[in-house]
Amino acid sequence: xxxxxxYVGSRDATPIIYDGLKxxxxxxxxxxxxxxxxAGKIEIRRDAGKIENLGALLADSPMEGTIGIGHTRxxxxxxxxxxxxxxxxxxxxxxxxxHNGIVENFLSxxxxxxxxxxxFSSDTDTEVIAHLIERYLFANSGxxxxxxxxxxxxxxxxxxxxxxxxxIVLLSAxxxxxxxxxxxxxxxxxxxxxxxxxxxxASDIPAILEHTRTMAFLDSGQMAVITADGFEAYTLDGExxxxxxxxxxxxxxSAEKGEYKHFMLKEINEQARSLTDTIGGRADFKAGxxxxxxxxxxxxxxxxxRKIIIIACGTAAHAGMVGKILIERLARLxxxxxxxxxxxxxxxxxxxxxxxxxxxQSGETADTLAAMEEARARGAEIWSIVNVIGSxxxxxxxxxxxxxAGPEIGVASTKAYTAPxxxxxxxxxxxxxxxxxxxxxxxxxxxxxxxxxxDLVGKSLDRSDQAERIARHMKDIDHCLYLGRGINMxxxxxxxxxxxxxxxxxxxxxxxxxxxHGPIALIDEHMxxxxxxxxxxxxxxxxxxxxxxxxxxxxxxxxxxxxxxLISEVADHILWVPETPWLLNPVTTIIPLQLLAYHIxxxxxxxxxxxxxxxxxxxxx
Numbered sequence: 001x002x003x004x005x006x007y008v009g010s011r012d013a014t015p016i017i018y019d020g021l022k023x024x025x026x027x028x029x030x031x032x033x034x035x036x037x038x039a040g041k042i043e044i045r046r047d048a049g050k051i052e053n054l055g056a057l058l059a060d061s062p063m064e065g066t067i068g069i070g071h072t073r074x075x076x077x078x079x080x081x082x083x084x085x086x087x088x089x090x091x092x093x094x095x096x097x098x099h100n101g102i103v104e105n106f107l108s109x110x111x112x113x114x115x116x117x118x119x120f121s122s123d124t125d126t127e128v129i130a131h132l133i134e135r136y137l138f139a140n141s142g143x144x145x146x147x148x149x150x151x152x153x154x155x156x157x158x159x160x161x162x163x164x165x166x167x168i169v170l171l172s173a174x175x176x177x178x179x180x181x182x183x184x185x186x187x188x189x190x191x192x193x194x195x196x197x198x199x200x201x202a203s204d205i206p207a208i209l210e211h212t213r214t215m216a217f218l219d220s221g222q223m224a225v226i227t228a229d230g231f232e233a234y235t236l237d238g239e240x241x242x243x244x245x246x247x248x249x250x251x252x253x254s255a256e257k258g259e260y261k262h263f264m265l266k267e268i269n270e271q272a273r274s275l276t277d278t279i280g281g282r283a284d285f286k287a288g289x290x291x292x293x294x295x296x297x298x299x300x301x302x303x304x305x306r307k308i309i310i311i312a313c314g315t316a317a318h319a320g321m322v323g324k325i326l327i328e329r330l331a332r333l334x335x336x337x338x339x340x341x342x343x344x345x346x347x348x349x350x351x352x353x354x355x356x357x358x359x360x361q362s363g364e365t366a367d368t369l370a371a372m373e374e375a376r377a378r379g380a381e382i383w384s385i386v387n388v389i390g391s392x393x394x395x396x397x398x399x400x401x402x403x404x405a406g407p408e409i410g411v412a413s414t415k416a417y418t419a420p421x422x423x424x425x426x427x428x429x430x431x432x433x434x435x436x437x438x439x440x441x442x443x444x445x446x447x448x449x450x451x452x453x454x455d456l457v458g459k460s461l462d463r464s465d466q467a468e469r470i471a472r473h474m475k476d477i478d479h480c481l482y483l484g485r486g487i488n489m490x491x492x493x494x495x496x497x498x499x500x501x502x503x504x505x506x507x508x509x510x511x512x513x514x515x516x517h518g519p520i521a522l523i524d525e526h527m528x529x530x531x532x533x534x535x536x537x538x539x540x541x542x543x544x545x546x547x548x549x550x551x552x553x554x555x556x557x558x559x560x561x562x563x564x565x566l567i568s569e570v571a572d573h574i575l576w577v578p579e580t581p582w583l584l585n586p587v588t589t590i591i592p593l594q595l596l597a598y599h600i601x602x603x604x605x606x607x608x609x610x611x612x613x614x615x616x617x618x619x620x621x
Contacts, residue, residue, distance in 0.1 A: 002086075002100040003072040004190075005207045006169050006179045009198025009228045013068035018051075018058065020200075020207035021070045023409075025051050025610060030080035032072040034058070035087040035096045037176040038065035042096050046085035050610075066228075067176060069169050069201075071098035079123070088127045090134035091118055094173050095151070097133070099126040100203050101166035101185070109161060129168060132158035137172070151175045152225055156236055159184060159223070165366055167203055182223035182236070189364040189392060190218040192231055194245065199226045204362070205248055205388060206407050213250070216243040217390040248389050250407055262608045264410035264502070268594050272458040274415045275587070277404040278422050279450050288444030289433065290426040295383065295399045302434035306353035308333060309380070311340040311371045315413040315497065316359040316420065321490035322586050323357075323424030329583075330438060330446075331431035341367035344374035356380040361408060361416035363391020372396055385420045401427065410609045412501045414594050417494060418587050422453060425584060449581040459578045460591035464599075467592050470557060470573045471599035477528055480505060481519055482593075483512040484532040485542045491532045491559075491586050495593035502601040502611050512538075512545040523554040530596075531571075532589050535561040536582040546570050557596075559589050 003024025007013040017034055025032075032054040033046025043063045047053040051072060071086035086098045103109065106125035109132065114120070118131050136154035151172040159168070165185030171178075181201050183190045193200030193208040193215050200208040201224075205215065216231070218224060222241060224233045233241045260266035283290050308327060310320035317339055324335040338348070340358070350356065356375035360368045363386040372382055372393065384397035387405050394400045403419035429446050432438035438446075474480070480499060484492030493509035500507050510519050512531065523529060529549045533542045543566065549556050550570055558571035561579050568574065575592035601608050 002203065003207065004069070004098050004100055004167060004169050004201070004203040005071075006069040006181070006201040006226070007198070008067040008177070008179055008226060009195065010066055011198065013065055014058065014063050016211070017068050017070040018055065019210070020202060021054070021072045022051050023206045024202070024204055025072050030073045031082065031085035032070070033085045033087050033098075034063070034068060034070040035171065036063040036065035036068035037171055037173060038063065040173055040176060042089065042093060042171065042173050044087055044089070044096065046082055046087065048080055048082045048085060067171065067179065069096070069098050069171055069179065076102050076125070084122045084124050086126060088122060088124065088130050090130040092134060092138075095130050095133045095137065095170060097126070097130050097168060097170035099129060099166060099168050101168075102164050103128055103162055103166070104164035105162070129158065129162065130170075132161055133170065137174075151178070152180060155180050155182065156223065156234075156238060159236060165220075169201055177227055179226040180223065181218065181226060183218040183220055184236075185220050189362075190224070191390070192216045192218070192224055192226060192243070194230070198228055199231060201226055205250065205390075206409065209248070209250060209407075213248045214245060215248055215390060216245050217392075217395065218243070219392070219395065246390050250389075262410065262598075262602075264412055264414060264598055264608050267408055267410050268414045268591070268598065269461055270406065271415045271418050271591070272454045272461060274405045274419055275422055275457055276454045277406070278419045279426075279453065282426060283447055283450045285447060285451055288440070288447045290430050290447060292401050292427070292430070295401055295427075297399065297430065297434065299434045302431055304353065305333060305355050305431075307336070308355045308357055309336045309338055309343075309348070309350065309375070310357045310359065311338050311343050311368060311375070312359040313340050313365055313367055315417050315494060316361065316368075318490040318494040318497070319417055319420040319424065320357075320359055321493070322421055322487060323428070325487045326425055326428035326583060327431060330428040331435050332437045333431060333435065338371070340365065340371040343371040348374070348378070350375055350378040350380045352379045352381075354380040356382055358382070358384040358393055358397065359386075359420050360384065360391075360393045361387045361403070361405070361413055363388045363393035365393070369393060369396065385423050387416050387419070411611055412498055412597075412608075417590065418457070421587050422450070422584075426450070446583070449584060452581070453584060453587060456578050456580050456584075456588050457591060460588045463576060463592065464595050466575060467595035468599045470575065471596055471603055473573065474528060474557075474596075475600050475603040477505060477526070479522070479527055480507040481522065481527060481529045482507060482509040482532070483515055483529060483542070483545055484509070485512040485545075486536060486538040487582065487586055488532040488534065488536065488538070488589055491589050491593070492530075494590055495530060495532070495597070498594055498597035499600065502597055502608050503604055503606055504612070505600070512542050515545055516548065520548065520552065523549055523552045525553050525555065528555045528557060530557045530559070530593070532559045533567060534559065534577060534582070534585050534589055535564065535579065536585055543567070543570075559592055
């Protein structure tokens, strides 16, 4: 969480950093601030609330300078306020920093510093880092700067005291030509952008994509010293390291809202394209095979896998639930799906025959990264499905699959749900081929079905008006129940999550067969029930849940296959989807539920792209 941007070069840093923060506001929007070094002095502007408040402050009281850092906050320690907004300074004002993460031992550090006479000016855990750095910067008698490396050495020594996971970027007025950046643990991603005579640093790619696509990424336990001419990287022990410099393939325009009112609507409508990119180059329709460029897998290794554990959080976990059904059915391989935040605390049964597959849009989800570490320590092979190029989950895995969804700015994930669905489908087909659990004719048919996906998704997207009409009937509800069965049970979970996230309506997803074991008690004329009921192997069983709901006075909204006359007779409203091969049904059935949640949220006046209390990349535990 939290967005960080820094710049050093010859241009005015303020507009560059401010524009970068606007692109990162999806990471946190409780407060924002900016620090610029000019004429040997640090100037700071910061305010509570969204980034526009900082913009107004800068318009009234502008700053100029060629080096600076900025931050947009998702609050952890200390209420959202100007007082607690980043950047934070040391007591003398010589050090200024921005921070993403939680200082787990900040109370003991604060007590230690207070005993030394340090006065604190905020309620945040971040402020202790600034004071610790100043302690070592002024370590010599007389209050002069430490001789052994100045701000760089002082930072290295201070960071050694911190527990937890962090991304930290800082400046010193005494060395106004450099930015120091560091990453500790599985949070707080740090991206270094390489320009010509100028350099950038950020917590996420979209902040600097307008200026450069040449980037390097810090790993845990590394720090970088960044000047206008380049950067040098070190371990926290001071040993030099070489960072791989990568060219990010994203187009800067793809991180813009364009003609759409909201990023979420744009990203919903980009799914036909993103799935074309996800399939392209991987599906050989002539040979009827799929391949992944960065997945180290052959017949021998595939046959040696005894179990796959999918670890993920939120939307990614719902995709993993679909993946379990696909892989077990096609590859005949046991699959578990584990919430990443629970995985490492339950003594999981993992060994050398286990593959742990992490799914993460950002590739920086703290819980998922920690679960990957735990799995590796227990002897598992690590794979990842990840969207952000160069992210920690991509680099830390033995093999990875890229989603190719492109930048996703809206906090509620949409195209980064359907992309891994298709990735998991292709992975299931590949594993089935390598393990010998599928006939050639069936494999060819399954691969051929992939060719239809972008068109089927496009047809589903063309029906936004049906979702908007139903949204007008639902905009004032307080509760909603989503039911799905088999491969569309996760669709119910994901549909309910989308409604909760952006409209603030209480919604629950349930396996349809479980309705009679409790949730049926909630059904009355005020409780809409959304039933995912396409033509699939569970169709007749799911229809019976529709009948039970209607018998108790419930209002039924069905997601149904075109031409289903039976559903037309019993459902109150229908979200039609085109006929889809059932193993790919979740790709099309989620589209109307994404659109329904979007239209309800808009009608209720909710902030669709930046829902309250949420952030796009969850980099704290």
